[in-house]
Amino acid sequence: MSDSVDPMNPTEPLGQIQKPATAIPSMAQVSRERKPAASTVLQKIRTSQPRASRIPDAVFRVIIVLSAVSVFAIVVLVAWELIDKSRLSLHQFGIGFFYGHDWDPVNGSFGAMPFIYGTLVSSFLALLLAVPLSLGVAVYITEMCPQRLRAIISFLVELLAAIPSVIYGLWGIFVLAPLLREYVEPFLARTLGWTGFFSGPMYGLGMLAAGIIMAIMVVPIIASITREVLTAVPQNQREAVLALGATRWEMIRMGVLRNARIGIVGGIILGLGRALGETMAVTMVIGNRPEVAKSLFAPGYTMASVIANEFSEATGDLYLSALVEIGLALFLVTLIVNALARLLVWSITRGSPGRTHA
Amino acid sequence: MPNPAHNSATHELGWLRRAADHLATGFAGLAAILVIVPLLAIFAYLVIKGVGSINIAFLTQTPKPPGEAGGGMANAIVGTGLILAVSSLIGVPMGIGSGIYLAEYGRNRFGDLVRFTADVLNGVPSIVIGIAVYSLVVVPQKHFSAFSGGVALGIMMIPTVARATEEMLLMVPNVVREAAYGLGIPKWRTTLSISLRTASAGVITGCMLAFARVAGETAPLLFTAFGNQFWNLKLNQPTAALSLQVFTYAISPYDDWHKQAWAGALILIVLIVAAVAAVRITTSRGMMKGA
Amino acid sequence: MGVGIEVRGLNAWYGKNQSLNSIDMTVAANHVTAVIGPSGCGKSTYVRCLNRMHETIPEARAEGSVKVGEMDVYGSGSDPVEVRRRIGMVFQKPNPFPTMSIYDNVAAGLKLNGFRNRKQMNELVERSLKLAALWEEVKDYLHKKSGASLSGGQQQRLCIARALAVEPEVLLMDEPASALDPISTSKIEELIFQLKQHYTVVIVTHNMQQAARVAEFTAFFLMGSLIEYDKTEKIFTTPADKRTEDYITGRFG
Numbered sequence: 001m002s003d004s005v006d007p008m009n010p011t012e013p014l015g016q017i018q019k020p021a022t023a024i025p026s027m028a029q030v031s032r033e034r035k036p037a038a039s040t041v042l043q044k045i046r047t048s049q050p051r052a053s054r055i056p057d058a059v060f061r062v063i064i065v066l067s068a069v070s071v072f073a074i075v076v077l078v079a080w081e082l083i084d085k086s087r088l089s090l091h092q093f094g095i096g097f098f099y100g101h102d103w104d105p106v107n108g109s110f111g112a113m114p115f116i117y118g119t120l121v122s123s124f125l126a127l128l129l130a131v132p133l134s135l136g137v138a139v140y141i142t143e144m145c146p147q148r149l150r151a152i153i154s155f156l157v158e159l160l161a162a163i164p165s166v167i168y169g170l171w172g173i174f175v176l177a178p179l180l181r182e183y184v185e186p187f188l189a190r191t192l193g194w195t196g197f198f199s200g201p202m203y204g205l206g207m208l209a210a211g212i213i214m215a216i217m218v219v220p221i222i223a224s225i226t227r228e229v230l231t232a233v234p235q236n237q238r239e240a241v242l243a244l245g246a247t248r249w250e251m252i253r254m255g256v257l258r259n260a261r262i263g264i265v266g267g268i269i270l271g272l273g274r275a276l277g278e279t280m281a282v283t284m285v286i287g288n289r290p291e292v293a294k295s296l297f298a299p300g301y302t303m304a305s306v307i308a309n310e311f312s313e314a315t316g317d318l319y320l321s322a323l324v325e326i327g328l329a330l331f332l333v334t335l336i337v338n339a340l341a342r343l344l345v346w347s348i349t350r351g352s353p354g355r356t357h358a
Numbered sequence: 359m360p361n362p363a364h365n366s367a368t369h370e371l372g373w374l375r376r377a378a379d380h381l382a383t384g385f386a387g388l389a390a391i392l393v394i395v396p397l398l399a400i401f402a403y404l405v406i407k408g409v410g411s412i413n414i415a416f417l418t419q420t421p422k423p424p425g426e427a428g429g430g431m432a433n434a435i436v437g438t439g440l441i442l443a444v445s446s447l448i449g450v451p452m453g454i455g456s457g458i459y460l461a462e463y464g465r466n467r468f469g470d471l472v473r474f475t476a477d478v479l480n481g482v483p484s485i486v487i488g489i490a491v492y493s494l495v496v497v498p499q500k501h502f503s504a505f506s507g508g509v510a511l512g513i514m515m516i517p518t519v520a521r522a523t524e525e526m527l528l529m530v531p532n533v534v535r536e537a538a539y540g541l542g543i544p545k546w547r548t549t550l551s552i553s554l555r556t557a558s559a560g561v562i563t564g565c566m567l568a569f570a571r572v573a574g575e576t577a578p579l580l581f582t583a584f585g586n587q588f589w590n591l592k593l594n595q596p597t598a599a600l601s602l603q604v605f606t607y608a609i610s611p612y613d614d615w616h617k618q619a620w621a622g623a624l625i626l627i628v629l630i631v632a633a634v635a636a637v638r639i640t641t642s643r644g645m646m647k648g649a
Numbered sequence: 650m651g652v653g654i655e656v657r658g659l660n661a662w663y664g665k666n667q668s669l670n671s672i673d674m675t676v677a678a679n680h681v682t683a684v685i686g687p688s689g690c691g692k693s694t695y696v697r698c699l700n701r702m703h704e705t706i707p708e709a710r711a712e713g714s715v716k717v718g719e720m721d722v723y724g725s726g727s728d729p730v731e732v733r734r735r736i737g738m739v740f741q742k743p744n745p746f747p748t749m750s751i752y753d754n755v756a757a758g759l760k761l762n763g764f765r766n767r768k769q770m771n772e773l774v775e776r777s778l779k780l781a782a783l784w785e786e787v788k789d790y791l792h793k794k795s796g797a798s799l800s801g802g803q804q805q806r807l808c809i810a811r812a813l814a815v816e817p818e819v820l821l822m823d824e825p826a827s828a829l830d831p832i833s834t835s836k837i838e839e840l841i842f843q844l845k846q847h848y849t850v851v852i853v854t855h856n857m858q859q860a861a862r863v864a865e866f867t868a869f870f871l872m873g874s875l876i877e878y879d880k881t882e883k884i885f886t887t888p889a890d891k892r893t894e895d896y897i898t899g900r901f902g
Contacts, residue, residue, distance in 0.1 A: 147707060234744075236740060236742060236744040237744055237746070239702065239705070239738075239740065239744070240740065240744040240745075240746070240808070240811075241757070241761075242702065242705060242733060243700065243702060243733055243737070243738035243740075243812070244733065244734065244737075244757060244758035244761060244811070244812070244815055245730050245731065245732075245733040245734025245735070245758065245761065245762065245815060246730065246733075246761050247730055250761055254746070254757065254761070255746075258746070258748050258749075259746075259747065259748060261748075
């Protein structure tokens with residue numbers, strides 16, 4: 001029989017406590033000893049692991065680091081290819097490429113101004129339409145919507161982002177353009193034709209159609225970022241405004257929108273970035289004529305569209321190089337715009353995603 | 359002592375303020391309607407115009423020469439599947455790998471750089487990716503191919519998958535990892551079998567979202583996969599894709615092709631909505647275990 | 650001058666859970682009344698019902714009669730916006746508007762109510778800041794510093810100034826000093842003492858010593874009901890109800 005006391009059948013009265021083998025340290029002693037930091041504990045565990053697992057760990061780490069490095073490498077490669085393949089055109093036309101009006105593949109003279117104009121105007125128009133709509137939707141969902149509707153409406157708005165560009169283009173050609181041609185453009189010509197923005201032949205396809213389609217495509221982006229920053233505004237700001245005696249709109253204006261405005265601007269810039277790079281839907285409805293025209297009814301041509309339409313048929317190195325140079329310009333512009341947007345949005349919401357483990 | 363006689367400085371709630379409140383509510387509600395109407399219209403048209411042209415012939419035949427009625431998009435459907443398979447094989451592992459790096463090894467300056475780079479990649483217009491892949495893959499191979507299309511789309515998948523993986527892994531509490539280390543489980547196995555498994559629902563969501571996004575892409579395929587009127591199952595030949603086919607048919611002058619464009623678009627949107635819906639279902643069914 | 654508050658049969662719910670049971674209470678004008686009780690007893694809910702802030706929470710509602718002076722807060726013609734203008738509120742965590750200057754913070758309520766006259770606004774801002782014992786410290790930075798750049802105690806006094814600027818009749822304070830350090834706390838308590846000359850103050854506090862220091866009347870809440878309401882000295886020295894005594898002596902809460 002062992003010497004240990006069986007707790008179920010104590011032969012000794014339970015009052016007798018076994019003396020511990022080592023002395024219990026006093027409180028003073030315990031507080032004097034510093035607890036080792038978690039990292040040294042981990043280090044000890046790691047170094048005490050059998051050598052067999054050190055190699056797989058190292059191999060794993062290499063694989064993982066390689067994946068990360070290759071992301072970096074891909075972007076560098078993309079940038080490099082763009083620069084390299086546009087060298088010919090850069091050399092030939094220099095800075096004049098960007099304000100040359102003439103896009104003449106036959107005679108080998110390439111000026112990108114019509115496309116820059118088209119991209120800027122269509123994007124600007126898209127933002128003009130999308131920003132009020134997006135802000136309205138975002139405010140509606142976060143501040144005004146009855147609880148039950150909230151999930152449905154936000155899902156529907158996000159679904160807009162899931163529709164591929166080519167389907168927007170398809171709908172644009174066969175539904176929107178006829179609508180514009182039959183009803184909207186005549187109406188605009190009658191009422192606002194004097195401004196010069198709504199004049200000329202009405203094809204339906206053109207800058208106006210492109211702007212409208214792009215607006216629809218950009219709304220979900222701006223709306224979702226706006227929703228995020230609006231929700232991030234602390235509740236006590238809303239209460240502070242209400243407690244002063246404010247209507248709901250005043251509360252939204254002063255307590256929510258005001259606090260979120262930096263993030264909202266970030267969302268708008270992000271939407272701009274998307275609009276600038278938008279290709280298929282625009283190509284299908286903008287008419288694809290490299291002209292600079294004041295009227296929104298006129299067809300136009302964007303940087304992305306000209307690449308989409310002409311790249312696979314480009315004959316000659318200079319032609320191809322000119323198109324790649326347009327691609328390079330697009331790359332740089334969207335790079336800057338997106339970086340700016342991210343900076344603004346993250347300064348409001350949460351900084352980089354989770355700097356520490358939970 | 360100042361005497362705060364009430365109502366000296368302020369007045370009864372003006373009708374203007376009340377009107378502004380109602381107006382703002384009305385405008386916001388109107389905005390919501392104006393945004394949802396095109397969505398519903400697009401879906402409605404897709405169904406109305408597309409359903410009629412979806413039949414066995416459409417699903418099993420290849421396109422007929424222009425002008426001839428009939429034919430289908432079978433090769434495009436299969437082609438899309440082929441290209442998406444390649445892109446997933448490229449995008450998912452690299453995305454998850456990068457995500458693991460960012461969460462587990464990359465809490466440093468280089469990690470910041472990779473994160474920034476992934477964001478940059480996310481914002482690059484898809485047509486520019488197409489140009490780069492054309493130059494990097496198509497030109498050396500001297501032909502368009504399903505493979506190059508897959509590469510282009512795969513590259514586009516990486517940022518979405520990486521970000522989802524990173525975020526989900528960061529949500530796994532550190533104590534779980536430490537418990538594994540304490541049991542003597544090496545880091546590589548902890549990361550894969552424990553952290554990643556805990557985060558799996560969110561990671562899968564990220565993959566499906568990336569998939570849904572690239573499934574509809576057309577621009578990068580214009581000069582990589584290029585399209586094909588005939589069957590192709592080889593990775594190194596030009597391949598048809600649904601999105602490409604819809605584009606080509608839509609801008610063509612043939613009425614029959616227009617109808618088929620709607621049908622192809624309908625199939626494409628069903629594919630995408632299925633992926634998005636699958637995402638919603640998995641996320642709403644009690645997200646992550648163990649977090 | 651402040652006005653009295655008459656509460657009769659006030660009930661409040663969060664969704665299906667009743668958080669206030671038929672409260673009857675008369676708050677004396679130009680005095681400080683403290684509302685004490687353990688966590689979850691309904692003291693914050695009670696105070697938020699007085700200025701109709703309670704109902705801003707989804708699924709929350711209140712019923713009963715609350716009369717502030719002649720204003721029937723829950724009456725059929727009553728407008729919550731007007732109620733909240735006439736009853737000021739200061740919150741537990743100071744919440745100045747971070748995007749606005751000190752001046753704009755104080756003037757925020759005035760601008761909302763359509764105030765345009767610059768000169769009068771300047772006077773009101775100055776007066777409010779003086780009432781809140783903040784004027785001397787910020788008078789040189791009114792337009793230069795933002796509301797959020799002040800220390801915690803100063804922020805809370807800024808919030809008090811902001812609430813006072815719209816000339817309420819009653820000032821509700823929901824644990825106004827619990828997020829502050831001891832020095833700021835004593836400044837706030839001093840302030841409350843001064844304010845009662847012009848306003849009726851109702852202060853929620855979990856700190857019984859604070860209630861004893863600043864309030865003339867104290868109400869003890871427990872589980873949504875008003876257990877005892879009397880002069881502060883009476884509550885703290887010879888409470889009538891055993892539950893009050895248990896709370897005061899620290900047996901629970």
